[in-house]
Amino acid sequence: MVDELDLRTFTPHPQRDAVLGEVHARPFTRLVSPFSVIHLAFLAQGEAATSDRCRFIDFCLERNLPPPEQSAKLHQIVIGPAMLRWEQHSEFTTFTWIWSNTNASTADRFDKVDGTVRSLIRALRQTGQLLVAIRLEVEQDASPTRRAEQVFDKNSLAMVATKSGAGVAASDFRVDEKGFTKILVCDLGLTSHDLGALVQRLLEIETYRPLALLGLSAALELAPSVDRIDRRLVEALEKMQSGEGLQFNNHLLAELTALAASFEKGATGSLFRFGASRAYNELVQSRLSIIEGNDVSGYPTWSSFLARRMAPAMRTCATVEDRQAALSVKLARAADLLRTRVDVEIERQHRDLLQAINERARQQLRLQCTVEGLSVGAIGYYVVSLFSYLAKGAHDIGLRVEPSFLTAAFVPIAVGVIWLVSYNVRKRHLKHDNAPSVACD
Numbered sequence: 001m002v003d004e005l006d007l008r009t010f011t012p013h014p015q016r017d018a019v020l021g022e023v024h025a026r027p028f029t030r031l032v033s034p035f036s037v038i039h040l041a042f043l044a045q046g047e048a049a050t051s052d053r054c055r056f057i058d059f060c061l062e063r064n065l066p067p068p069e070q071s072a073k074l075h076q077i078v079i080g081p082a083m084l085r086w087e088q089h090s091e092f093t094t095f096t097w098i099w100s101n102t103n104a105s106t107a108d109r110f111d112k113v114d115g116t117v118r119s120l121i122r123a124l125r126q127t128g129q130l131l132v133a134i135r136l137e138v139e140q141d142a143s144p145t146r147r148a149e150q151v152f153d154k155n156s157l158a159m160v161a162t163k164s165g166a167g168v169a170a171s172d173f174r175v176d177e178k179g180f181t182k183i184l185v186c187d188l189g190l191t192s193h194d195l196g197a198l199v200q201r202l203l204e205i206e207t208y209r210p211l212a213l214l215g216l217s218a219a220l221e222l223a224p225s226v227d228r229i230d231r232r233l234v235e236a237l238e239k240m241q242s243g244e245g246l247q248f249n250n251h252l253l254a255e256l257t258a259l260a261a262s263f264e265k266g267a268t269g270s271l272f273r274f275g276a277s278r279a280y281n282e283l284v285q286s287r288l289s290i291i292e293g294n295d296v297s298g299y300p301t302w303s304s305f306l307a308r309r310m311a312p313a314m315r316t317c318a319t320v321e322d323r324q325a326a327l328s329v330k331l332a333r334a335a336d337l338l339r340t341r342v343d344v345e346i347e348r349q350h351r352d353l354l355q356a357i358n359e360r361a362r363q364q365l366r367l368q369c370t371v372e373g374l375s376v377g378a379i380g381y382y383v384v385s386l387f388s389y390l391a392k393g394a395h396d397i398g399l400r401v402e403p404s405f406l407t408a409a410f411v412p413i414a415v416g417v418i419w420l421v422s423y424n425v426r427k428r429h430l431k432h433d434n435a436p437s438v439a440c441d
Contacts, residue, residue, distance in 0.1 A: 026074055028200055029085065029098070030192040036101045036109065037136040038121065038180075039203045041094045044128030052093055052126050056086055059124050080116045091276070093128060094207065097121060101137075109137050110151060110182055132207045135180040136199065144168035144186035145296060151184055158305035163293035166190045167198055169302070171206075181206055201287045208280040208287075209306065215277025216313040218270045219320040226323050229263045233330060240338060244345075253338045260331045267324045274321045281314050376422055380415040387414065 044052050053068075060067040060077060068075035068086065075086045082099040099117050101109055113121075141147045148159055148170035159170040166189040175181055183202055187195060236256050288303045295301055387410045391403035 028196040031196040032192050033138040033140050033187040035138050038097045039134040041092050041132035041207050042126045042128030043092050043131050045091050048128050052128055082117045131210055133180045134206050136183040138185045141186045148184055157299055158302050159296035159299040160292045160301045161294045201291050205284055205287045208283045212277045212280035213313055215273050215317040218273045219317045222266055222270055225266055256335050274317050277317050376419045379418050383414045384411050
């Protein structure tokens with residue numbers, strides 16, 4: 001018996017199953033024409049997304065259908081005549097209803113919805129905001145151009161043939177009176193897998209396109225604010241050149257800080273939106289490059305039609321984002337320059353204050369020297385007075401001394417000794433304290 005290698009003996013990475021299974025996370029659904037599709041996308045994040053997920057789980061359980069697993073981002077069920085495909089993304093959730101319409105006439109396929117499907121869509125209510133509503137019809141029509149001209153506005157009709165040439169997709173990208181964007185797919189011999197892949201990619205294009213254009217609204221809303229802050233920054237720099245003083249600089253710094261805070265608030269809020277718009281636009285271009293093949297004579301392709309509006313919109317988003325980045329740098333530099341001016345002004349005031357304190361100390365030391373000089377005289381007076389008492393006492397006990405002469409002779413001696421002692425004591429103190437040297441001679 002040959003021993004088999006058992007990988008269970010190794011310790012797997014905790015995310016191994018997730019990363020290996022990601023390639024199969026959103027598989028294509030095999031489809032056979034003709035059929036109808038209603039695709040709805042709701043913006044929902046955080047608590048709203050959790051609430052909508054719970055609603056979908058309850059919807060499945062009420063009809064004895066298996067609900068999605070706890071970590072599942074895609075779930076597909078068959079309910080009545082329709083198949084429902086549920087997908088949860090980072091900021092939106094999609095519901096794709098697919099049912100056969102073989103009994104409907106070609107003329108009214110875009111206008112009528114199966115009654116059971118209509119009631120199911122109404123039953124599955126969502127708290128998120130509806131952004132995308134697509135009505136897609138797949139037909140087996142040998143004349144896709146003629147059929148598309150019957151359904152869509154010729155002035156904005158765009159058509160494209162698949163790379164295999166076995167299918168044609170058409171749309172005018174207009175919202176009809178019911179709120180749907182309509183897409184027509186003519187099946188000219190697509191396999192069930194290729195047809196499912198084509199439908200899913202078309203739905204993704206028309207889902208990601210509005211999501212990408214959400215950045216344009218943010219850019220148009222932020223542009224006046226960026227202009228206003230840019231002008232105020234120029235005014236602040238002009239004031240900085242013409243004014244000086246700590247109070248003026250502090251006032252200007254407070255104004256500039258408030259301006260930077262207001263700007264960063266808007267920039268932070270738009271950072272995610274602009275990044276998401278870039279990502280969604282790249283997905284749109286990627287899907288278009290996959291499905292588009294030959295042109296349909298007389299009509300623009302989806303890429304050329306969408307590029308006329310999406311490309312300027314994406315450039316507008318990029319321009320506003322670049323201006324925000326440049327303005328943020330300029331605000332930071334201006335604030336740093338102003339803080340430097342404030343710091344220099346504060347240091348100048350500290351220098352002046354220290355010089356005033358030093359001068360005051362010198363004056364106090366001079367005053368102290370004057371007082372010490374007077375104190376030498378006062379102490380000398382008391383010492384000489386004491387000595388005169390001694391001289392008088394010696395004269396009274398019979399010693400042959402003259403008190404007045406001895407007292408007069410002792411005066412310079414006493415004063416000199418007292419001054420010398422006082423000078424040595426002060427000298428030691430000044431050396432110990434490293435104080436400014438002031439002559440008290």
